Amino acid sequence: xxxxxxxxxxxxxxxxxGALRPEVVDAIVRAKSxxxxxPLQVIFPTVAALVAAVAPSPRLKAVFDALLPGGLxxxxxxxxxxxxxxxxxxxxxxxxxxxxxPAWPQTARLLEALGGPLVASSANRSGAPxxxxxxxxxxGLRAACDLLLDAGPLAGTASTVVDVSEYERGGAWRILRxxxxxxxxxxxxxxxxxxxxGAVPGHDQGGRP
Numbered sequence: 598x599x600x601x602x603x604x605x606x607x608x609x610x611x612x613x614x615g616a617l618r619p620e621v622v623d624a625i626v627r628a629k630s631x632x633x634x635x636p637l638q639v640i641f642p643t644v645a646a647l648v649a650a651v652a653p654s655p656r657l658k659a660v661f662d663a664l665l666p667g668g669l670x671x672x673x674x675x676x677x678x679x680x681x682x683x684x685x686x687x688x689x690x691x692x693x694x695x696x697x698x699p700a701w702p703q704t705a706r707l708l709e710a711l712g713g714p715l716v717a718s719s720a721n722r723s724g725a726p727x728x729x730x731x732x733x734x735x736x737g738l739r740a741a742c743d744l745l746l747d748a749g750p751l752a753g754t755a756s757t758v759v760d761v762s763e764y765e766r767g768g769a770w771r772i773l774r775x776x777x778x779x780x781x782x783x784x785x786x787x788x789x790x791x792x793x794x795g796a797v798p799g800h801d802q803g804g805r806p
Contacts, residue, residue, distance in 0.1 A: 600624035602741055604720050604734055605708065606748035607640070607699040609668045609756050609777045610727035611734055612806035613742060614640065614717025621716055622682045628741035631723040631804065636685035638670055638695035638718070638805050642711040647698055650714060651676040660761050663786035666698040668752070668777030670805045672760040682716050687762040695805060697756060704748035719755060719806045727806070729753035752777060756805055759783055767791070774805075 600620040604613050613628065615621035617639060626633055641647040644665050648658060657673060664671065675684040675692035684692035697717075701708050719727050720734045728734045731747040739745060757776035763769040769791045772780055784790070 601743045603744045604739060604742045605746045606702055606705045606751055607806045608702055609752055609754060610729060610806050611720040611731060612717045613720040613738060614715040617681055617714050617716045619681050625718055628738055629718060629723050635804060637682040637716050638697055640697045640715045640717045642709050644698050647696060654765055656765055660764060666700040668756045670695045670697050670756045670758045672762050674762050693762045702748050718804045727755045758805060
């Protein structure tokens with residue numbers, strides 16, 4: 598079966614993605630005119646599905662329980678045994694993965710029943726504004742999708758990206774991109790950030806619904 602792409606709503610902005618397969622990764626990159634070395638994220642239908650897939654440590658699972666579902670992308674250590682999508686690069690060059698569990702909008706609650714995770718990115722051209730409405734998704738990107746799911750207008754602010762890849766090592770975390778969830782909310786769940794914010798070299802902050 599060839600790569601099948603879906604344009605779908607989240608709790609923040611519209612995303613584009615499909616089944617967690619290498620050919621879908623390639624299709625997303627081509628459809629968005631995106632650099633191949635920019636990592637994609639994986640969206641899980643529920644927190645339970647995320648936990649089952651990545652087998653987090655107790656400390657990392659506590660992060661999931663405190664912050665998910667919601668408008669965050671969590672950058673975690675790349676799970677053992679995972680082969681797709683290609684990893685990002687965290688502090689010290691350690692491989693990482695961005696994961697999401699949206700608080701699905703009422704008009705998209707059927708997505709909680711997905712049979713598996715989606716490899717995904719935001720439904721916009723690389724570097725362009727995120728799509729709040731299906732109509733905001735570029736026509737060429739819509740045309741690359743086999744299915745378009747319209748949930749009406751969304752909040753319109755992309756997810757907050759929080760790097761917790763070093764959280765196991767003394768509770769370190771940092772916000773890589775401000776977004777739908779405030780730093781105060783993350784502080785309340787994890788304690789004050791122990792590292793200065795900023796981009797991790799080699800880890801893309803954008804392109805995440």
